Amino acid sequence: MPDSMAEMVEEPVGGDASTSLYQRILNDIRDRIVSGEWEPGYRIPFEHELTAEYGCSRMTVNKALSQLAKSGLIERRRRSGSFVRRPQSQAAVLEIHDIRIEVEALGLPYRYELMAQTKRRATTVDRERLGPGPSVAGQVLALQCLHYAGVRPFCVEDRLISLAAVPEAADQEFLKSAPGPWLIGQVPWSAAEHVIRAAAADGETAADLGLASGAPCLIIERRTWSAERPVTHVRFTYPANAHAVVARFTPSDS
């Protein structure tokens, strides 16, 4: 390598003072990948080449490349180098908002109403709703609630809480505030599963939402676990035109 390297050392190319060097290297490479300049299968420069290009140590380059590998944009093979992976895992990030936030984002006043609250021994159906996991036996709390946007019903909430996982819920009366936000502050959930589907409203739900029976609805069901143990199952039913779920994907690792 010629001695023209000296000028690179004193100023790392198009330096941006706000971000760190490894972040800049990471962004540079990511940009070249997502722009298509480096297509899937392309062998990106070796660590020692980038070391020379940016005039920094191998550790700095390694930190950038390791993160890119972890985020799935590149694949690293010993002795061979690092390669651009094809965008394979079409995964998107789905943001689950609080219903109050959702309603207020529409500029409408939010109101919550408890329709029914039952404490009972877990039935087989209850156990199935809560999902697989140990110690599901015992008491559960079943709740039916209604969320309003202005004067109109916004969504029906049908929730089951495992009192084995959340004993504090037994003494709670969810008259004023919804169980969702309370639970989040209560239990450190470690896993969640969402199922989103469409269905025709059954008679009762339709009545609650002020719809004709059979009207299309969006149903979001969520199961939550805390340390492998089922915590809660909740089903939100929205009128078809009231709500949509948005999910985004960007290969960001910043």
Added chain:
Amino acid sequence: MPDSMAEMVEEPVGGDASTSLYQRILNDIRDRIVSGEWEPGYRIPFEHELTAEYGCSRMTVNKALSQLAKSGLIERRRRSGSFVRRPQSQAAVLEIHDIRIEVEALGLPYRYELMAQTKRRATTVDRERLGPGPSVAGQVLALQCLHYAGVRPFCVEDRLISLAAVPEAADQEFLKSAPGPWLIGQVPWSAAEHVIRAAAADGETAADLGLASGAPCLIIERRTWSAERPVTHVRFTYPANAHAVVARFTPSDS
């Protein structure tokens, strides 16, 4: 700290030879957080304390903690320490499958059918469908397709492709294979947005799917960008009972 530290130095506690030290530290801490042992707000040990506990250098501890911070499980504040964050961003990962894979997962034979293919200058409606971005002007390809599971229609696909972004699509005839998989191999998409909602089937769609008009359907719309430029918009319409979207969340960083 007493001098009993010596034994920790020689063998890093419950050593697992398969994983690296920083991974083990990361896992240890993550486990304590998701198990609830360290609740939100808890100040986790300082780097120099973990350094002593694991008998390793600060860089190793730092690598573990930095990753936990990046994955959002902890928050790091200079001079104050690192703190367990409350599980705030209820984000879930939504896996977008190929329709062929979905159908075959049901154990049914997959069949694809092209209903219509039109090439035209982009209208205002087309530009809105493709979403914001530069150089949307120009020609677009509009496709209507039907995906079958066995003998029954599984879903209707209504797609718009920007020929400015994918000029190769102009010469393609999507008679045998669906445009989705072809596009993935063609364009390195860098961002995607999904909107999932429920709606009543309109007359044409209902007919295609063999449903009564007004039957509830699940609609998934996806917009894709490649380097800020709109590539395609696609709307999949499924009969309510045929399909559901599943999204999972786990605070995994392995």
Added chain:
DNA sequence: ACTGTGATTATGTATATACATATCAGAAAG
């Protein structure tokens, strides 16, 4: 031609060190 074997190479992990930076506590000054 085939096969093993060792050298080479790029990455993976870890260390000690250094300095920058944000922030907080308490001291000094007004």
Added chain:
DNA sequence: CTTTCTGATATGTATATACATAATCACAGT
């Protein structure tokens, strides 16, 4: 009593170095 300054502290980033590990290549021997 408030403001300002200063030092202490924990994290953030970067470096040079070292050795481990996996994969590949070249070469020697059967």
